[in-house]
Amino acid sequence: MSNLPKRSEAPKESVWRIEDLYPNQAAWDEEYQQLKRKLGEIAKFEGKLKDQDTIAECFAMEDDLSLLTERLYVFANLRHHEDTAEPMYQALSEKSKKLSVEVNQALSFITPEILSLSEEELKKLIAAPGLEKYKRTLEEMLRQKPHILSKNEEALLAQVGSVSQGPSTIFGMMNNADLKFPKVKNEQGEEVELSHGRYIQFLESRKRDVRRDAFKAMYDTYAKWKNTLGATLNANITKNLFYAKARKYPSALEMALYGDNIPKSVYENLISTVHEFLPLMHRYMDLRKKLLKLDELHMYDLFAPLVEEFDMDITYEDAKKTVYDSLSPLGDDYRKALQEGFNNGWIDVYENEGKRSGAYSWGAYGTHPYVLLNHKENLNSMFTLAHEMGHALHSYYSDENNPYRDAQYTIFLAEVASTLNEALLMDYLLKKSTDPKEKMYLLTYYADQFRTTLFRQTMFAEFEKIVHEKTEQGEALTPQELSKIYYDLNVQYYGPGMVVDKDIEMEWARIPHFYTSFYVYKYSTGFSAATSFAKQILDEGAPAVERYLGFLKSGGSDYSINILKKAGVDMSSPEPIRQAMSVFESLLEQMEQLTAAK
Structure with missing residues (x-):
């Protein structure tokens, strides 16, 4: 193991194609200025959000501003993550965070203003033919009504945004x-x-x-x-408690679950079911x-x-091929999109000095997803590749099949697609294996x-x-x-x-x-849902694949629990967790048998 290479020494073929977002820094700067200019225009709607035409026009501008902000933010932070010690991109990341807070502040009047309408008026808007593509937004506003504050209070909370990022940034x-x-x-x-x-x-x-x-x-x-x-951790907890109290939630946990419309019982049920096993x-x-x-x-x-x-030394090229082959149960369309990701600059492969640790999939609507890896030539890194490409293709299908607002699937759903890929990869490897040591x-x-x-x-x-x-x-x-x-x-x-x-x-x-408080439970629920999906796909074939691809294409067009239920997995019951545990028990039995046979 030598010292880590500098970012400038990373081979071109192993780094993501960030120019697909912006060809250069000048283009980012230009769009940043364009957004700053547009930001003043949204104020013309303030105090006028009463009829469906004005609301539709306002929502369209909100989408435009939000998407521009997302693109600027993602680019700045992808650059920052390439080398976290590089001052220029530290500054760019901070600039994008401040912009994000500024945009949220400018848009903060929209929701409380619409919510100042009576319930009857809101229901009329939900049913209005000219607002069909914003129906879910309006329904969500009605659901969130008890937790939305007055216009001035919302503006104040938006200003606190940059302070609230402090613990995480530090x-x-x-x-x-x-x-x-x-x-x-x-x-x-x-x-x-x-x-x-x-x-x-x-x-x-x-x-x-x-x-x-x-x-x-x-x-x-x-x-x-x-x-x-x-x-630092205490500051983050205090921040969560501040927001929960300000927004009138019974607890920080219930505030975190409310956005995805997940009952508290799902969280508690996960812990108690895992305790049982x-x-x-x-x-x-x-x-x-x-x-x-x-x-x-x-x-x-x-x-x-x-x-x-028994070493499994797996080069990155071999890892890509094996992942591709293992996902054949998902069909040709899925694997074509996977190949596009492998070949077209979606992935930043190897560790370099200052690069952000770990792995993730991220991106902005309208451009392909980006995947950060710190790839090593081992089995774990091959599974990480399968996992992150699961995220990436979920975003890809979601963006392709939904307008901007409905493409944003919740984090509750996010870990399902990634973990399903891992389950199929493991099934493929176990079926291929003839060597007891490898098995x-x-x-x-x-x-x-x-x-x-x-x-x-x-x-x-x-x-x-x-x-x-x-x-x-x-x-x-x-x-x-x-x-x-x-x-x-x-x-x-x-x-x-x-x-x-x-x-x-x-x-x-x-x-x-x-x-990112109360996020990690979604890995466990996602793992359980993915285990259930994998079993259905391997047992049933085409009908289950169709349901699963329907899940990927649904994005955030309905509540998470409903999207999963439609696709055949009911996370409101402990059943998917129990199914996962039965798979775990079967692995232990196979391991014990192989141990006894030695």
Whole structure:
């Protein structure tokens, strides 16, 4: 492992084609100025939103301004994520954030003004033929009416927008640009600088001291900053409580769920159903300890390979081909769109100095999606490619089949398409495998997907619920208290067969998703829904594929729960979670059989 290359050294064929958004910085600057000029025009509608023609015209301008803002924001932040330490793009990112707040402020009069109409007048507008394409917007306004404030209060909340981004921005800069990790020894005994991208690679080492040293180095670094990071997370929780109170929600959790129209019971049901199946997780930990031939299983052993001397070194080109082949059950149309993404600059492939960690799919309506990876030549990176392209193609189909407003699907739906791709990839690999070692490797990999997605993300969701509720009850969350809550959850989830190392108590300090509060539960519900979809597609074929593609094309044209229900998955019941757990149990049984056959 050499030092990371600089962004300027990244091969052209492995970086995304950002010029598809704007050909150059001058074009971005020009559109920025154009938007600033247009922004003043929206004020002409203020105080006049009473008849359907004026409302239709106002909505059309709102769409125009919102789409321009989205394009400018996405471009600026994609550039910033290429190298988070580059001052020019730090400044551009900040400029786009301020613009976004300014636009929200300028548009903030629209909803309260329309909501000042009587319920009868609103219902007439919903039924008006000239407002058909805004019907869902108007229906949503009526649903949101109890939580919309007066015109002046809405303008004030819009101004608070830039302040509210503070905790997330500070955490992002600290985590990606400023936090420096020490050097640790790799398997060859060479001193290498630890990074976000390399951390999991170290934990996947067959040498236990390499795993342990990387684990300790990571959490020792965060522990040094526990007071600052505790204050940052607390600031984010306080921000959530402020908005919940201002908008008259019973709690921060209910505010977060309200946007997707998800009942609180779905969140609580996820946690209680996963608790019911924790014995399966404990059984997996016992099996892992047995396979690793350890007297004690530690937290740094969770990623250690369970199959001796079985490496799956997968180049990026091989990963693309395998993902393409594995998604054949979804049909030719889906794979044609996938190939377009592979070949036409959607993807930024490799890690470079200063590049944002992790992976995501993002973009703006009207241009193709963008996918950020930090690709390594291993199985995990191949699954990440399948996952992020699932997101990208969901956006692609959604944008192709819906007007701007209805194309924005909710985050509740977002993790379904990505996880379904992973389920189909795993099914393909397991069916192809004839080598017991390879099969065991794949089974353990899939079992780890359940551990990290269904169990771990639910644990994160439970942590968020606890810390928000404690703050709502007036309790102080010191870094020590945050660490204790987090440590105790690990003990509960991993069970008596695991030595829960004290270092893990600092893991809360490095989870970026805690700054997008009450987001992570959607990984778990999405995983369950995807498991259900995958089973239907593999069992039924064409009719299930048609329902699934209908789901992708629906975008945000209805409430999330309804869109899934129409496609054949009912997330208002614990059934999809139970189905996922039955798959997990079957994996454990296969692993136990292979272990016994040795």
